[in-house]
Amino acid sequence: MKKYTFLLLPLFILGVTACQPKAPQQVNDANEKLVFATLFVQQAAEFKALNYQAYNIGKFRLDQILNENKSTKKLAVVVDIDETVLDNSPFEAKSILEKSSYPAYWKEWCNLAKAESISGAQEFLSYAAEKGVETFYISNRKIELYDATLANLISNGFPHADSTHLLLRTSTSDKEPRRDLVRENYDIVLLFGDNLGDFSNLFDNKGSAERSALVEEAKAEFGSKFIVLPNPMYGAWDAAMFDGIETNNKDSVYKARLKSF
Numbered sequence: 001m002k003k004y005t006f007l008l009l010p011l012f013i014l015g016v017t018a019c020q021p022k023a024p025q026q027v028n029d030a031n032e033k034l035v036f037a038t039l040f041v042q043q044a045a046e047f048k049a050l051n052y053q054a055y056n057i058g059k060f061r062l063d064q065i066l067n068e069n070k071s072t073k074k075l076a077v078v079v080d081i082d083e084t085v086l087d088n089s090p091f092e093a094k095s096i097l098e099k100s101s102y103p104a105y106w107k108e109w110c111n112l113a114k115a116e117s118i119s120g121a122q123e124f125l126s127y128a129a130e131k132g133v134e135t136f137y138i139s140n141r142k143i144e145l146y147d148a149t150l151a152n153l154i155s156n157g158f159p160h161a162d163s164t165h166l167l168l169r170t171s172t173s174d175k176e177p178r179r180d181l182v183r184e185n186y187d188i189v190l191l192f193g194d195n196l197g198d199f200s201n202l203f204d205n206k207g208s209a210e211r212s213a214l215v216e217e218a219k220a221e222f223g224s225k226f227i228v229l230p231n232p233m234y235g236a237w238d239a240a241m242f243d244g245i246e247t248n249n250k251d252s253v254y255k256a257r258l259k260s261f
């Protein structure tokens with residue numbers, strides 16, 4: 001029997017090791033946090049429902065606004081593009097699988113012009129167009145992506161997808177000068193976006209606490225003039241958590257921001 005001990009001992013050790021609960025894997029890959037966010041966008045019916053909810057509120061408000069309209073100017077709706085009218089979650093999925101990050105693959109993705117409409121966006125904007133309300137697309141995509149962006153809007157059947165109504169980033173990411181340009185000839189009655197900067201530049205370049213306080217101040221505008229779309233994958237809210245912090249360890253900052261009990 002003794003002569004078999006040398007064979008059984010490694011098997012015993014292997015068995016004990018296999019039965020031990022595995023320690024949770026350390027999340028070092030910054031893209032790991034994107035997995036659940038991207039799955040929420042691509043798999044959660046709740047995400048789709050939230051987008052319909054946003055555009056249904058938009059339609060409800062537009063009907064009210066049209067009923068009460070006394071403006072001498074033409075009416076306009078302003079929308080952001082990414083994660084407001086176009087779904088770029090396949091770009092996020094690519095980043096996760098390739099362990100890459102923006103700007104890698106962004107240009108390639110945009111040039112495919114294959115992003116699909118966010119649920120409810122195309123229907124709502126077409127409804128607005130039928131009512132004589134024009135849509136302006138104000139996006140911080142770079143100007144080099146102009147033709148592909150226009151093609152992508154057209155392929156999804158978005159109204160007013162033309163060079164007058166598509167305003168991409170030129171010298172500044174601040175959208176206020178572009179909104180002011182629209183205001184010269186139009187009354188902007190509704191704004192749609194997934195970033196607070198899509199509504200006012202008051203929200204730009206602020207830390208989390210200040211953004212939160214500004215939302216409290218402007219709370220009556222949400223669902224009334226400002227319609228917010230959900231985007232758990234990226235946004236100014238992420239950068240806002242790092243206000244004034246230089247770090248190579250983003251995970252530790254995220255953990256420090258958690259509110260526990």
Ligand SMILES: [Mg+2]
Nearest residue numbers: 080082083194
């Ligand atoms: Mg956006």
